[in-house]
Amino acid sequence: MYADVPAGYLHLGHLGTIVKEASALLGPEVLHVAYTIRPDSTDEPSIFFRILLADSAFREETIVHLTRGIAETLLAAVRPLEDWGLRAYFNYRTKSEQDRRKDPDWE
Amino acid sequence: MAYHDDLLRQALELVHTVPPTQVTLRRGVSAAYYAAFHFLISEATSNWGNASLRTALGRAYDHGVMKTASNRIVDTNKFPFTGKDVTVVKNLRSVAQAFSQLQEDRHFADYDLTEDLELADAVAQVRSAE
Numbered sequence: 008m009y010a011d012v013p014a015g016y017l018h019l020g021h022l023g024t025i026v027k028e029a030s031a032l033l034g035p036e037v038l039h040v041a042y043t044i045r046p047d048s049t050d051e052p053s054i055f056f057r058i059l060l061a062d063s064a065f066r067e068e069t070i071v072h073l074t075r076g077i078a079e080t081l082l083a084a085v086r087p088l089e090d091w092g093l094r095a096y097f098n099y100r101t102k103s104e105q106d107r108r109k110d111p112d113w114e
Numbered sequence: 115m116a117y118h119d120d121l122l123r124q125a126l127e128l129v130h131t132v133p134p135t136q137v138t139l140r141r142g143v144s145a146a147y148y149a150a151f152h153f154l155i156s157e158a159t160s161n162w163g164n165a166s167l168r169t170a171l172g173r174a175y176d177h178g179v180m181k182t183a184s185n186r187i188v189d190t191n192k193f194p195f196t197g198k199d200v201t202v203v204k205n206l207r208s209v210a211q212a213f214s215q216l217q218e219d220r221h222f223a224d225y226d227l228t229e230d231l232e233l234a235d236a237v238a239q240v241r242s243a244e
Contacts, residue, residue, distance in 0.1 A: 048221035049178055051185075065234050071241045075208065082211070088189040095188075095211075096218050104232045 013052040013092025016044065022091060029084035033077055036064035038102060040081075041113055044093065053094040054087050057113050065101050074099060118156060121149035125240045129233075139236040140223040146243035147220035150213055151177070181217050184210035212242045 014022075022044075030040040039059040047053040058077055078097045087095040105113050115123075128142030155175045159168040186192055187210035195203040219239045223231060 047218055049181060060234065067237055067241065070234070070238045071244070074238045074242070075212075078211065078215075079208075082188070086190075088185065089191045094185050094214065096215055099235050099238050100232050101234045104234060108230075108232075110229070 014090065016052060016092075018091075019044070022085075025085055026081075029081050032080050032084055036061050036073065037077060039114065043112070047094055047096065051094050052092055053096060054085075054091070056081060056095065056097045058097060058099045059105055059113055060099055060101050062101050062103050116153075116156065118149045118151075118153035121145050121152065122240075122243055125149060125243065129236050129240045134233050134236075136227075136230060139231045139233065143216075143223040143231065143236055143239045144220050146240040147216040147223075150216050150243045151175075151180070154180070154213065177217060181214050184214040188214070215239075216243060 026040065026042060030037070033040070037058060038061055041057040041059075043055045043057075045053060045055065047055075058074075060073075064073060074097065078095075081097070082095060085091070085095070087093040100108075100113055122145070125142045125145035128138045128145060131138040152172075155172040158175075159171045162168055162171055188207050216239065223236075
């Protein structure tokens, strides 16, 4: 019997290459894309993207449009569910927030 | 004003609290998720003919099932929607992705104190519920 293990758990190197290529499609407002693969709150295999934004990109009136565009680009290029069996989630942080936190997971 | 509208207004007020705190940001995100949750239920149950039982029907909706359904909609292999209106499909997937994301965000906001919730992320999450 074989366990149904998502491809995203097995081929980390290939997934890393795909994410890196997808990140190059994003605009200059995106400074860095990192990610973690782990179960979500319902124990489903997932990929959590961490998107570092330029401070100038964070404007409340446009933040939804911007973040939706980033998510759509990454979803289309990486195809987390379709090709890797991973649910996708996105979190955002500005450069100044990161400078204050100096969190290595976002660099 | 509908309950979900009140929740969204509360969420916006919370994330605009000056100065922001972990309490205001996290409660704001949580309220935004519940705004989306109750809005979707309200829209779905409004199609039921027996108006007096719509709120009771709404109690049957389950967070986990709604999230699973949302993620299935996002999966273009399982739901290619071939031949359907492209704009409608795109909007449907956008709502599904936003709901799934908001539920995960709420889980973090309400339970996970291992790292702070930042203002930009909280605002983006709350605004996505609109």
